[in-house]
Amino acid sequence: MLRRFLLLISLFLFAAVAAQAQTVLTADQLQNGQAIELDKLGWKYSPNDDPRFADPQFDDRAWETLTSSAKPQDSPSGWRGIGWFRLHLRIAPELANVALNLEMAHLGASEVYLNGKLIRRFGVVGKTLAEEAAYNPNALPLLVMLQAGTEPVIAVRYSNQQGADERSFLAKWMLAWDSPSPFGWGGIGFKSRVRVFDAAASQHRMGYGVWPFSFGFLVTQTTAFLSFGILHLLLFAFLARQRTNLFYGLFLLGFGLNTLIIIEFFSAHHGVIEFYLLTTWALPFTWFCSIVSLIGFLHSAFTPGLPRRMWLFLAGALLMVFAGVWQLKSWSILGNLILAVYALEIVRIMVGAIRRQLPGARIVGVGLLLLSLTLAQSSLSTPNVLTYGLGMFGMILALSIYLAREYARTNEDLEDQLVQVKQLSAAALEHEKVKAENDRRAAELEEARQLQLSMLPKKLPNLPHLDIAAYMKTASEVGGDYYDFHTSEDGTLTIAVGDATGHGLRAGTLVSSVKSLFVSLAYHPDISHIFNRMSSVLKEMKLRGLFMAMTMVKVKGHQMSVSIAGMPSVLIYRALSSEVEEVVMRALPLGGMTKYQYQQREFTLSTNDIVVLMSDGLPERFNPQGAMLEEEAAKQYLAQHAQASAQQLIEGLAKLGDDWGGARPQDDDVTFVVLKLVECGRLDAAFRS
Helix, strand or coil: CHHHHHHHHHHHHHHHHHHHCEEEECCHHHHHHCCEEHHHCCCEEECCCCHHHHCCCCCCCCCEECCCCCCHHHCCCCCCCEEEEEEEEEECHHHCCCEEEEEEEECCEEEEEECCEEEEEECECCCCCCCCECCCCCCCCCEEECCCCCCCEEEEEEECHHHCCCCCHHHHHHHHCCCCECCECCCCCEEEEEEECCHHHHHHCCCCCCCCCCHHHHHHHHHHHHHHHHHHHHHHHHCCCCHHHHHHHHHHHHHHHHHHHHHHHHHCCCCHHHHHHHHHHHHHHHHHHHHHHHHHHHHHHHCCCCCCCHHHHHHHHHHHHHHHHCCCCCHHHHHHHHHHHHHHHHHHHHHHHHHCCCCCHHHHHHHHHHHHHHHHHHCCCCCCHHHHHHHHHHHHHHHHHHHHHHHHHHHHHHHHHHHHHHCCCHHHHHHHHHHHHHHHHHHHHHHHHHHHHHCCCCCCCCCCCEEEEEEEECCCCCCCEEEEEEECCCCCEEEEEEEECCCHHHHHHHHHHHHHHHHHHCCCCCHHHHHHHHHHHHHHCCCCCCCEEEEEEEEECCEEEEEEECCCCEEEEECCCCEEEEECCCCCCECCCCCCCCCCEEEECCCCCEEEEECCCCCCCECCCCCECCHHHHHHHHHHCCCCCHHHHHHHHHHHHHHHHCCCCCCCCEEEEEEEECCHHHHHHHHHC
């Protein structure tokens, strides 16, 4: 009797164990598009890797039973990077030959077997990180047909090598991901479910997330936000003083990018690293920055200016990004706290604007209420899509209406100002015209002066055997003097001193053109060739009466080439004879004729020889009695002070001209460049002193 009782107990326990090892799928569980979550149905798990585990007849009773296939790390064996999962099912008769859709989500790689047959690979399962190619199936359609009365076995060979090293920050992040987010799965294991296969519905179902809206709706929302955001940024670009367009455009752009990232979660197949970056960086950054931009919009619309605390709001957004990247445990609490601060600031601004009855405050208030309605709907488990859509697009419409009214008010203000201008008296209007013309001329002269000065070299060449100094003093009426240097790779120094005919901005334009030509042609060893090329280009520019007189020398070692086009003589002080040699070449300025034959002369210089290049501003300097200084005065000064350095000679020549001019204003620009050949040691000593 006792033996029979024990036998019955054993049979009962065996049946109970067998029943627990199998899950019955029924049609009632799959009604109305519902899904059966397979990951919570007691998967058998082994941390080993053996192809025999795919065999449906394989005895897995000794394997560990998981509470969830998404958390293999909770098993006694833990997670070692790769393993096998097996699930035993039973199919109700009403599901015989019904097309079912097996949906999965994971951040690793998997091979899915049904009754020992491989039906799909997602990525490449690997025993090491180098062998593995992660791929998130994200609920890709996987058709399975199960026969009634059978006991199918689903086996999954799965690897997630990123989660095997518990010291890795990615592994810690996946371990901290206790439940699926609205945007897919982020844990170490995998999620799986089964639903009735519906091709039409599958095309509109978005990934493994629980977001309630269709793919088409989110694409429409994203397109609207990005389009309106770009539109308002363009409006700001054309009317920069309306900063409301800037912040509103940034708000829409951030919101649109945030939704675009959500679409990425639903439709893409990222691995661990990409999913981590999107989740912890891109999503919070776009969300919080869009809210900060909304606060900036409200301040621009209803307060005198942006407060300094705007930097704190932006810092809060960046703090959330870093909190997510570094996986702070208080991330959610911190995010809610920062959002609460943002919400209080928005409410404070709007309450103050409505109390002061500022124009458009109520319209903006309606838009923000619609936005609040939208956010509240999106947080519900079963939101009303129509209400969500009306709130979202109603918010865009309300705020755009406000900005359109502001734009119209700005135009009305401009029209009122034009009417007031027309009502001015003729005398006052003429006075304004004269003043504007004077200001314009003064601005043109200042622009020409700045352009002229900008053409000059920022520093002098540094050559061991040459002491170089340069000087320019512009006249009150801006002319077009110019000097420049170029040092070739072989050590040849090219110096140009020019004087443009005419004054004002046109002369400055000519100088800028000559500057460009000098930079591109100075390398050529033949000065005559350089002058011909410059003259041809300037003539083709048809500057109508503008020419460039120029002196150019090339110095290499003790050899010097000289060419002059309509400029004063070049002075050469010879140290051996203590005499000043005057180099005179009569030629047309550049830009007058093409194919004009410019002369070039060669000279040999000795140590302590001095070369002076100058424009006509110094020799033609007038004193109060109307007499010119002449070149002879410069020659005499050079002969008397030849022992001085180049800089001292520059200062002396400048003083010579100023003393001669006296109280009479300078009529023309004064420019000269001084070269002195010195021994290398002497020049170094001069620099040290």
